[in-house]
Amino acid sequence: MYLRAVHAESSIKSILNFIQTNPLGVLTTAIPSSTYPFLQSSHIPWVLDISDDPGAAAISNLDSPTQRLEHDVMVLFTGPHHHYVTSKFYTETKPATAKVVPTWNYAAVQVYGKATIYFDSSKPETSSFLSQQLRDLSGQCESSIMGYTGQDGNPEPWSVSDAPERYIEIMKKNIIGIDISIESIGGKFKMSQEMGIGDRKGVIEGFSNLGTDTGLHIAEMVKERGEMKDQSK
Template sequence: MFLPAIHAETDTAVLLQFIRENPLGIVITGIQSSQLDFLQCSHVPFVLDLPDESGGAGPLGRLRGHIAKQNPQVKAIIEAVDNKPPNVLELDDDVLVLFNGKHDHYVTPKFYVETKPDTGKVVPTWNYSAVQIYGKMSLRYDSKSPETDAFLAKQLHDLSEHTERSILGYTGGDKPQPWKVNDAPDRYIELMKRNIVGIEIRINKIEGKFKMSQEKPPGDRDGVVKGFARLGTEAGEAISALVQSRGEMHDRKKQEMKERE
Protein backbone atom coordinates (compact mmCIF):
# COMPACT_ATOMS: atom_id res chain seq x y z
CA MET A 1 0.00 0.00 0.00
CA PHE A 2 1.31 3.44 -0.93
CA LEU A 3 1.34 5.45 2.31
CA PRO A 4 2.05 9.17 1.88
CA ALA A 5 2.49 10.66 5.35
CA ILE A 6 -0.46 12.99 4.86
CA HIS A 7 -2.84 10.04 4.35
CA ALA A 8 -1.28 7.51 6.74
CA GLU A 9 -2.99 6.56 10.00
CA THR A 10 -0.40 5.47 12.58
CA ASP A 11 -2.59 4.96 15.65
CA THR A 12 -2.77 1.19 16.15
CA ALA A 13 -5.98 1.44 18.19
CA VAL A 14 -7.69 3.29 15.31
CA LEU A 15 -6.52 0.67 12.81
CA LEU A 16 -7.72 -2.24 14.94
CA GLN A 17 -11.10 -0.56 15.45
CA PHE A 18 -11.29 -0.14 11.67
CA ILE A 19 -10.94 -3.93 11.30
CA ARG A 20 -13.69 -4.52 13.84
CA GLU A 21 -15.99 -2.18 11.94
CA ASN A 22 -15.02 -3.67 8.55
CA PRO A 23 -14.40 -7.37 9.31
CA LEU A 24 -14.47 -8.69 5.73
CA GLY A 25 -10.81 -9.13 4.82
CA ILE A 26 -9.11 -10.25 1.61
CA VAL A 27 -6.45 -12.86 2.44
CA ILE A 28 -3.64 -12.85 -0.13
CA THR A 29 -0.98 -15.55 -0.42
CA GLY A 30 1.85 -16.30 -2.83
CA ILE A 31 2.54 -20.05 -2.88
CA GLN A 32 4.39 -22.11 -5.45
CA SER A 33 2.15 -24.94 -6.61
CA SER A 34 2.38 -27.66 -9.21
CA GLN A 35 -1.24 -27.14 -10.32
CA LEU A 36 -2.61 -23.95 -8.79
CA ASP A 37 -2.01 -20.26 -9.43
CA PHE A 38 0.85 -18.71 -7.44
CA LEU A 39 -1.31 -15.83 -6.21
CA GLN A 40 -4.52 -16.72 -4.39
CA CYS A 41 -7.02 -14.62 -2.45
CA SER A 42 -10.15 -15.25 -0.42
CA HIS A 43 -12.74 -12.96 1.12
CA VAL A 44 -13.00 -13.90 4.80
CA PRO A 45 -15.02 -12.27 7.63
CA PHE A 46 -12.73 -12.15 10.66
CA VAL A 47 -12.94 -12.03 14.42
CA LEU A 48 -10.21 -9.81 15.91
CA ASP A 49 -8.55 -10.79 19.20
CA LEU A 50 -6.42 -8.16 20.90
CA PRO A 51 -3.20 -9.22 22.70
CA ASP A 52 -4.82 -8.96 26.14
CA GLU A 53 -7.81 -11.03 25.01
CA SER A 54 -5.90 -14.18 24.07
CA GLY A 55 -2.51 -15.57 25.02
CA GLY A 56 -2.17 -16.90 21.47
CA ALA A 57 -2.40 -13.49 19.84
CA GLY A 58 0.58 -11.85 18.15
CA PRO A 59 2.14 -8.56 19.31
CA LEU A 60 -0.69 -6.66 17.61
CA GLY A 61 -3.45 -9.21 18.02
CA ARG A 62 -4.85 -12.11 16.06
CA LEU A 63 -7.42 -12.69 13.33
CA ARG A 64 -9.65 -15.77 13.37
CA GLY A 65 -11.76 -16.98 10.47
CA HIS A 66 -12.75 -19.96 8.34
CA ILE A 67 -12.78 -20.85 4.66
CA ALA A 68 -14.08 -23.75 2.60
CA LYS A 69 -11.97 -26.91 2.41
CA GLN A 70 -12.45 -26.94 -1.36
CA ASN A 71 -11.02 -23.44 -1.71
CA PRO A 72 -7.93 -23.61 -3.99
CA GLN A 73 -6.06 -21.38 -1.52
CA VAL A 74 -6.46 -24.12 1.11
CA LYS A 75 -5.26 -26.74 -1.33
CA ALA A 76 -2.18 -24.64 -2.18
CA ILE A 77 -1.32 -24.26 1.52
CA ILE A 78 -1.65 -27.98 2.19
CA GLU A 79 0.51 -28.76 -0.84
CA ALA A 80 3.16 -26.25 0.25
CA VAL A 81 3.63 -27.41 3.84
CA ASP A 82 5.90 -30.42 4.33
CA ASN A 83 6.15 -32.52 7.50
CA LYS A 84 2.54 -31.86 8.34
CA PRO A 85 1.73 -31.96 12.07
CA PRO A 86 -1.42 -33.85 13.05
CA ASN A 87 -3.69 -30.83 13.04
CA VAL A 88 -2.17 -27.41 12.40
CA LEU A 89 -0.32 -26.19 9.29
CA GLU A 90 1.66 -22.94 9.40
CA LEU A 91 3.00 -21.08 6.39
CA ASP A 92 6.62 -20.00 6.57
CA ASP A 93 5.96 -16.73 4.73
CA ASP A 94 3.71 -13.92 5.89
CA VAL A 95 0.26 -13.49 4.42
CA LEU A 96 -1.31 -10.13 3.57
CA VAL A 97 -4.87 -9.26 4.58
CA LEU A 98 -6.59 -6.15 3.22
CA PHE A 99 -9.62 -4.48 4.80
CA ASN A 100 -11.53 -1.77 2.93
CA GLY A 101 -13.72 0.92 4.45
CA LYS A 102 -17.48 0.85 3.96
CA HIS A 103 -17.47 3.87 1.66
CA ASP A 104 -15.25 5.07 -1.16
CA HIS A 105 -16.02 7.51 -3.96
CA TYR A 106 -14.82 9.15 -7.13
CA VAL A 107 -13.92 12.82 -6.64
CA THR A 108 -14.72 15.18 -9.50
CA PRO A 109 -12.48 18.23 -10.11
CA LYS A 110 -15.68 20.30 -10.01
CA PHE A 111 -15.55 20.05 -6.22
CA TYR A 112 -12.26 22.01 -6.07
CA VAL A 113 -13.79 25.47 -5.79
CA GLU A 114 -10.50 27.18 -4.87
CA THR A 115 -7.98 25.77 -7.36
CA LYS A 116 -10.18 25.00 -10.38
CA PRO A 117 -11.37 28.59 -10.98
CA ASP A 118 -7.90 29.98 -10.23
CA THR A 119 -5.57 27.79 -12.34
CA GLY A 120 -7.61 24.88 -13.70
CA LYS A 121 -4.76 22.59 -12.58
CA VAL A 122 -6.94 19.86 -11.10
CA VAL A 123 -7.58 16.21 -11.97
CA PRO A 124 -10.02 13.57 -10.71
CA THR A 125 -9.09 11.19 -7.91
CA TRP A 126 -10.69 8.62 -5.61
CA ASN A 127 -11.22 8.90 -1.85
CA TYR A 128 -11.08 5.71 0.20
CA SER A 129 -9.88 4.15 3.45
CA ALA A 130 -8.08 0.84 3.96
CA VAL A 131 -6.06 -1.14 6.49
CA GLN A 132 -3.65 -3.98 5.75
CA ILE A 133 -1.94 -6.47 8.03
CA TYR A 134 0.98 -8.85 7.62
CA GLY A 135 1.14 -11.95 9.79
CA LYS A 136 1.75 -15.65 10.21
CA MET A 137 -1.18 -17.85 9.20
CA SER A 138 -2.03 -21.22 10.69
CA LEU A 139 -4.56 -23.57 9.15
CA ARG A 140 -6.66 -25.98 11.23
CA TYR A 141 -7.83 -28.55 8.73
CA ASP A 142 -8.50 -31.83 10.62
CA SER A 143 -12.23 -31.68 11.30
CA LYS A 144 -12.03 -34.82 13.46
CA SER A 145 -9.58 -33.22 15.88
CA PRO A 146 -11.12 -32.03 19.17
CA GLU A 147 -8.85 -28.97 19.04
CA THR A 148 -10.08 -28.01 15.57
CA ASP A 149 -13.69 -28.67 16.58
CA ALA A 150 -13.30 -26.40 19.62
CA PHE A 151 -11.58 -23.70 17.53
CA LEU A 152 -14.34 -23.70 14.90
CA ALA A 153 -17.13 -23.74 17.49
CA LYS A 154 -15.68 -20.69 19.24
CA GLN A 155 -14.89 -18.88 15.99
CA LEU A 156 -18.40 -19.40 14.58
CA HIS A 157 -19.98 -18.28 17.84
CA ASP A 158 -17.78 -15.18 18.18
CA LEU A 159 -18.21 -14.20 14.52
CA SER A 160 -22.01 -14.47 14.60
CA GLU A 161 -22.13 -12.53 17.88
CA HIS A 162 -20.00 -9.72 16.47
CA THR A 163 -21.74 -9.44 13.12
CA GLU A 164 -25.28 -9.79 14.47
CA ARG A 165 -24.76 -7.26 17.26
CA SER A 166 -22.16 -4.81 15.93
CA ILE A 167 -22.92 -4.91 12.20
CA LEU A 168 -26.71 -5.39 12.20
CA GLY A 169 -27.43 -3.92 15.62
CA TYR A 170 -29.47 -6.93 16.76
CA THR A 171 -28.97 -6.50 20.50
CA GLY A 172 -32.34 -7.55 21.88
CA GLY A 173 -34.65 -5.44 24.00
CA ASP A 174 -36.38 -2.96 21.69
CA LYS A 175 -34.39 -4.41 18.79
CA PRO A 176 -34.50 -7.93 17.30
CA GLN A 177 -32.63 -10.69 19.08
CA PRO A 178 -29.40 -11.77 17.36
CA TRP A 179 -29.23 -15.06 15.51
CA LYS A 180 -27.14 -17.64 17.36
CA VAL A 181 -25.32 -20.69 16.05
CA ASN A 182 -27.35 -22.96 18.33
CA ASP A 183 -30.52 -21.73 16.61
CA ALA A 184 -29.58 -24.16 13.81
CA PRO A 185 -29.80 -27.95 14.26
CA ASP A 186 -26.66 -29.45 15.83
CA ARG A 187 -26.38 -32.05 13.08
CA TYR A 188 -26.44 -29.34 10.41
CA ILE A 189 -23.72 -27.29 12.14
CA GLU A 190 -21.54 -30.38 12.51
CA LEU A 191 -21.92 -31.07 8.79
CA MET A 192 -20.98 -27.48 7.97
CA LYS A 193 -17.87 -27.68 10.16
CA ARG A 194 -16.64 -30.73 8.26
CA ASN A 195 -16.52 -28.64 5.10
CA ILE A 196 -14.49 -25.70 6.43
CA VAL A 197 -11.04 -25.13 7.87
CA GLY A 198 -10.15 -22.72 10.63
CA ILE A 199 -7.52 -20.05 10.05
CA GLU A 200 -5.76 -17.79 12.50
CA ILE A 201 -3.29 -15.04 11.67
CA ARG A 202 -0.95 -13.55 14.26
CA ILE A 203 -0.62 -9.89 13.32
CA ASN A 204 3.00 -8.74 13.08
CA LYS A 205 2.52 -5.48 11.17
CA ILE A 206 -0.43 -3.17 10.58
CA GLU A 207 -0.74 -0.15 8.29
CA GLY A 208 -3.61 2.03 7.18
CA LYS A 209 -4.64 5.12 5.33
CA PHE A 210 -7.54 7.50 5.01
CA LYS A 211 -7.21 9.21 1.63
CA MET A 212 -9.77 11.93 2.21
CA SER A 213 -8.53 15.08 0.42
CA GLN A 214 -6.23 16.09 3.31
CA GLU A 215 -3.62 17.28 0.81
CA LYS A 216 -5.95 19.87 -0.69
CA PRO A 217 -6.05 23.54 0.42
CA PRO A 218 -8.89 24.45 2.82
CA GLY A 219 -11.07 25.96 0.10
CA ASP A 220 -10.93 22.85 -2.05
CA ARG A 221 -11.53 20.62 0.95
CA ASP A 222 -14.59 22.62 1.87
CA GLY A 223 -15.79 22.23 -1.71
CA VAL A 224 -15.33 18.46 -1.47
CA VAL A 225 -17.25 18.33 1.83
CA LYS A 226 -20.16 20.31 0.37
CA GLY A 227 -20.03 18.54 -2.99
CA PHE A 228 -20.40 15.10 -1.45
CA ALA A 229 -23.10 16.29 0.94
CA ARG A 230 -25.11 17.60 -2.02
CA LEU A 231 -25.17 14.15 -3.62
CA GLY A 232 -27.80 13.12 -1.08
CA THR A 233 -26.57 9.52 -0.91
CA GLU A 234 -25.40 7.44 2.04
CA ALA A 235 -21.92 7.15 0.54
CA GLY A 236 -21.80 10.86 -0.25
CA GLU A 237 -22.75 11.84 3.29
CA ALA A 238 -20.25 9.38 4.79
CA ILE A 239 -17.37 10.62 2.62
CA SER A 240 -18.34 14.23 3.31
CA ALA A 241 -18.08 13.60 7.06
CA LEU A 242 -14.77 11.78 6.70
CA VAL A 243 -13.25 14.54 4.58
CA GLN A 244 -14.38 17.07 7.19
CA SER A 245 -12.99 15.15 10.18
CA ARG A 246 -9.75 14.09 8.51
CA GLY A 247 -9.15 17.61 7.24
CA GLU A 248 -9.63 19.05 10.74
CA MET A 249 -7.29 16.41 12.14
CA HIS A 250 -4.64 17.31 9.56
CA ASP A 251 -4.96 21.01 10.34
CA ARG A 252 -4.61 20.38 14.09
CA LYS A 253 -1.46 18.32 13.61
CA LYS A 254 -0.02 20.96 11.31
CA GLN A 255 -0.71 23.68 13.87
CA GLU A 256 0.83 21.61 16.67
CA MET A 257 3.99 21.15 14.64
CA LYS A 258 4.24 24.91 14.06
CA GLU A 259 3.82 25.58 17.77
CA ARG A 260 6.65 23.16 18.63
CA GLU A 261 9.05 24.87 16.25
Protein backbone atom coordinates (compact mmCIF):
# COMPACT_ATOMS: atom_id res chain seq x y z
CA MET A 1 0.00 0.00 0.00
CA TYR A 2 1.43 3.33 -1.09
CA LEU A 3 1.65 5.70 1.88
CA ARG A 4 2.16 9.41 1.39
CA ALA A 5 3.23 11.05 4.62
CA VAL A 6 0.18 13.32 4.59
CA HIS A 7 -2.15 10.29 4.57
CA ALA A 8 -0.21 7.94 6.88
CA GLU A 9 -1.57 7.18 10.34
CA SER A 10 1.21 7.21 12.93
CA SER A 11 -0.85 6.18 15.96
CA ILE A 12 -0.73 2.43 16.57
CA LYS A 13 -3.67 2.81 18.95
CA SER A 14 -5.74 4.37 16.17
CA ILE A 15 -4.73 1.63 13.71
CA LEU A 16 -5.65 -1.17 16.13
CA ASN A 17 -8.96 0.52 16.91
CA PHE A 18 -9.64 0.68 13.16
CA ILE A 19 -9.16 -3.10 12.90
CA GLN A 20 -11.45 -3.75 15.86
CA THR A 21 -14.12 -1.49 14.36
CA ASN A 22 -13.75 -3.03 10.88
CA PRO A 23 -12.87 -6.69 11.59
CA LEU A 24 -13.60 -8.07 8.11
CA GLY A 25 -10.23 -8.21 6.38
CA VAL A 26 -9.06 -9.57 3.03
CA LEU A 27 -6.34 -12.18 3.60
CA THR A 28 -3.89 -12.59 0.70
CA THR A 29 -1.73 -15.72 0.65
CA ALA A 30 0.96 -17.10 -1.66
CA ILE A 31 0.77 -20.90 -1.45
CA PRO A 32 2.33 -23.15 -4.12
CA SER A 33 -0.28 -25.63 -5.35
CA SER A 34 -0.86 -27.77 -8.42
CA THR A 35 -4.62 -27.31 -8.22
CA TYR A 36 -5.19 -23.77 -6.92
CA PRO A 37 -3.89 -20.31 -7.89
CA PHE A 38 -0.62 -19.29 -6.22
CA LEU A 39 -2.19 -16.05 -4.98
CA GLN A 40 -5.56 -16.18 -3.24
CA SER A 41 -7.61 -13.60 -1.36
CA SER A 42 -10.26 -14.48 1.20
CA HIS A 43 -12.65 -12.28 3.17
CA ILE A 44 -12.31 -13.24 6.84
CA PRO A 45 -13.46 -11.66 10.12
CA TRP A 46 -10.58 -11.28 12.58
CA VAL A 47 -10.09 -11.10 16.33
CA LEU A 48 -7.25 -8.84 17.43
CA ASP A 49 -5.17 -9.78 20.47
CA ILE A 50 -3.89 -6.42 21.68
CA SER A 51 -1.50 -7.98 24.18
CA ASP A 52 0.99 -9.12 21.53
CA ASP A 53 -0.71 -7.84 18.37
CA PRO A 54 -1.65 -11.01 16.52
CA GLY A 55 -4.81 -11.36 14.52
CA ALA A 56 -6.74 -14.60 14.63
CA ALA A 57 -9.67 -15.94 12.67
CA ALA A 58 -11.66 -19.09 12.02
CA ILE A 59 -12.27 -19.73 8.31
CA SER A 60 -13.25 -22.55 5.99
CA ASN A 61 -11.94 -21.51 2.58
CA LEU A 62 -8.17 -22.02 2.63
CA ASP A 63 -7.05 -25.18 0.95
CA SER A 64 -3.53 -25.78 2.22
CA PRO A 65 -2.92 -28.19 5.13
CA THR A 66 0.33 -26.41 6.00
CA GLN A 67 0.81 -25.74 9.70
CA ARG A 68 3.13 -22.77 9.20
CA LEU A 69 3.00 -20.87 5.91
CA GLU A 70 6.38 -20.29 4.29
CA HIS A 71 5.66 -16.83 2.93
CA ASP A 72 4.34 -13.75 4.68
CA VAL A 73 0.63 -13.13 4.45
CA MET A 74 -1.15 -9.80 4.11
CA VAL A 75 -4.50 -8.71 5.50
CA LEU A 76 -6.21 -5.56 4.20
CA PHE A 77 -8.89 -3.86 6.29
CA THR A 78 -11.00 -1.08 4.78
CA GLY A 79 -13.42 1.35 6.32
CA PRO A 80 -17.13 1.09 5.44
CA HIS A 81 -17.27 4.59 3.95
CA HIS A 82 -15.37 5.56 0.80
CA HIS A 83 -16.34 7.75 -2.12
CA TYR A 84 -15.36 9.28 -5.43
CA VAL A 85 -14.27 12.93 -5.09
CA THR A 86 -15.24 15.10 -8.04
CA SER A 87 -12.96 17.96 -9.02
CA LYS A 88 -15.99 20.25 -8.69
CA PHE A 89 -15.60 20.04 -4.90
CA TYR A 90 -12.27 21.90 -5.10
CA THR A 91 -13.93 25.31 -4.93
CA GLU A 92 -10.68 27.24 -4.46
CA THR A 93 -8.26 25.73 -6.97
CA LYS A 94 -10.66 24.75 -9.76
CA PRO A 95 -11.93 28.31 -10.41
CA ALA A 96 -8.43 29.75 -10.01
CA THR A 97 -6.30 27.46 -12.19
CA ALA A 98 -8.43 24.40 -13.09
CA LYS A 99 -5.36 22.30 -12.19
CA VAL A 100 -7.30 19.62 -10.32
CA VAL A 101 -8.31 16.03 -11.04
CA PRO A 102 -10.82 13.67 -9.41
CA THR A 103 -9.73 11.17 -6.78
CA TRP A 104 -11.14 8.73 -4.22
CA ASN A 105 -11.29 9.13 -0.44
CA TYR A 106 -10.99 6.04 1.76
CA ALA A 107 -9.40 4.59 4.89
CA ALA A 108 -7.47 1.32 5.12
CA VAL A 109 -5.06 -0.65 7.29
CA GLN A 110 -2.59 -3.21 5.94
CA VAL A 111 -1.04 -5.95 8.06
CA TYR A 112 1.88 -8.27 7.23
CA GLY A 113 2.93 -11.27 9.28
CA LYS A 114 3.58 -14.98 9.63
CA ALA A 115 0.57 -17.28 9.67
CA THR A 116 0.08 -20.51 11.57
CA ILE A 117 -2.75 -22.72 10.30
CA TYR A 118 -4.92 -24.89 12.57
CA PHE A 119 -6.79 -27.41 10.42
CA ASP A 120 -7.19 -30.77 12.22
CA SER A 121 -9.80 -30.44 14.98
CA SER A 122 -9.00 -33.96 16.23
CA LYS A 123 -5.76 -32.58 17.68
CA PRO A 124 -6.22 -31.08 21.17
CA GLU A 125 -4.21 -27.94 20.35
CA THR A 126 -6.26 -27.22 17.24
CA SER A 127 -9.57 -28.03 18.93
CA SER A 128 -8.76 -25.67 21.79
CA PHE A 129 -7.68 -22.89 19.42
CA LEU A 130 -10.81 -23.20 17.27
CA SER A 131 -13.10 -23.24 20.30
CA GLN A 132 -11.50 -20.08 21.65
CA GLN A 133 -11.72 -18.34 18.28
CA LEU A 134 -15.40 -19.23 17.92
CA ARG A 135 -16.13 -17.77 21.35
CA ASP A 136 -14.00 -14.65 20.83
CA LEU A 137 -15.22 -13.92 17.31
CA SER A 138 -18.91 -14.41 18.04
CA GLY A 139 -18.58 -12.46 21.30
CA GLN A 140 -16.89 -9.56 19.52
CA CYS A 141 -19.43 -9.41 16.70
CA GLU A 142 -22.49 -9.88 18.90
CA SER A 143 -21.51 -7.02 21.20
CA SER A 144 -19.63 -4.50 19.05
CA ILE A 145 -21.50 -4.97 15.77
CA MET A 146 -24.98 -6.05 16.85
CA GLY A 147 -25.00 -4.23 20.18
CA TYR A 148 -26.25 -7.34 21.97
CA THR A 149 -24.83 -6.84 25.47
CA GLY A 150 -27.69 -7.94 27.69
CA GLN A 151 -27.51 -4.56 29.43
CA ASP A 152 -29.66 -1.41 29.40
CA GLY A 153 -32.49 -3.16 27.62
CA ASN A 154 -30.31 -4.64 24.86
CA PRO A 155 -30.85 -8.30 23.90
CA GLU A 156 -28.60 -11.01 25.24
CA PRO A 157 -25.81 -11.96 22.80
CA TRP A 158 -25.73 -15.31 21.09
CA SER A 159 -22.98 -17.53 22.47
CA VAL A 160 -21.40 -20.76 21.29
CA SER A 161 -22.93 -22.54 24.27
CA ASP A 162 -26.40 -21.82 22.82
CA ALA A 163 -25.72 -24.42 20.10
CA PRO A 164 -25.56 -28.18 20.81
CA GLU A 165 -22.03 -29.20 21.78
CA ARG A 166 -22.03 -32.08 19.30
CA TYR A 167 -23.05 -29.69 16.50
CA ILE A 168 -20.13 -27.37 17.31
CA GLU A 169 -17.72 -30.30 17.29
CA ILE A 170 -18.96 -31.29 13.83
CA MET A 171 -18.66 -27.72 12.57
CA LYS A 172 -15.07 -27.49 13.85
CA LYS A 173 -14.12 -30.27 11.44
CA ASN A 174 -14.92 -27.89 8.58
CA ILE A 175 -13.15 -24.86 10.03
CA ILE A 176 -9.58 -23.72 9.53
CA GLY A 177 -8.10 -21.40 12.12
CA ILE A 178 -5.38 -18.85 11.40
CA ASP A 179 -3.12 -17.09 13.85
CA ILE A 180 -1.00 -14.26 12.44
CA SER A 181 1.98 -12.86 14.27
CA ILE A 182 2.06 -9.26 13.06
CA GLU A 183 5.46 -8.10 11.78
CA SER A 184 4.48 -4.80 10.18
CA ILE A 185 1.37 -2.66 10.06
CA GLY A 186 0.38 0.57 8.35
CA GLY A 187 -2.69 2.76 8.29
CA LYS A 188 -3.88 5.15 5.60
CA PHE A 189 -6.60 7.77 5.92
CA LYS A 190 -6.88 9.44 2.52
CA MET A 191 -9.33 12.23 3.31
CA SER A 192 -8.26 15.22 1.19
CA GLN A 193 -5.44 16.22 3.59
CA GLU A 194 -3.23 17.01 0.60
CA MET A 195 -5.54 19.86 -0.39
CA GLY A 196 -5.50 23.40 0.95
CA ILE A 197 -8.00 24.69 3.51
CA GLY A 198 -10.24 26.29 0.88
CA ASP A 199 -10.50 23.14 -1.20
CA ARG A 200 -11.09 21.01 1.90
CA LYS A 201 -14.00 23.26 2.83
CA GLY A 202 -15.41 22.65 -0.63
CA VAL A 203 -15.02 18.89 -0.20
CA ILE A 204 -16.73 19.00 3.20
CA GLU A 205 -19.61 21.04 1.81
CA GLY A 206 -19.89 18.86 -1.28
CA PHE A 207 -20.13 15.62 0.66
CA SER A 208 -22.47 17.13 3.26
CA ASN A 209 -24.83 18.20 0.50
CA LEU A 210 -25.07 14.65 -0.83
CA GLY A 211 -27.38 13.92 2.10
CA THR A 212 -26.23 10.30 2.47
CA ASP A 213 -24.73 8.48 5.45
CA THR A 214 -21.51 7.94 3.50
CA GLY A 215 -21.40 11.57 2.40
CA LEU A 216 -21.85 12.84 5.95
CA HIS A 217 -19.23 10.42 7.29
CA ILE A 218 -16.68 11.41 4.63
CA ALA A 219 -17.36 15.09 5.30
CA GLU A 220 -16.70 14.59 9.01
CA MET A 221 -13.52 12.61 8.33
CA VAL A 222 -12.21 15.27 5.92
CA LYS A 223 -12.83 17.90 8.60
CA GLU A 224 -11.20 15.83 11.34
CA ARG A 225 -8.15 14.78 9.32
CA GLY A 226 -7.69 18.28 7.93
CA GLU A 227 -7.65 19.74 11.43
CA MET A 228 -5.10 17.13 12.51
CA LYS A 229 -2.88 18.09 9.58
CA ASP A 230 -3.15 21.82 10.34
CA GLN A 231 -2.39 21.29 14.03
CA SER A 232 0.74 19.27 13.21
CA LYS A 233 2.38 22.14 11.32
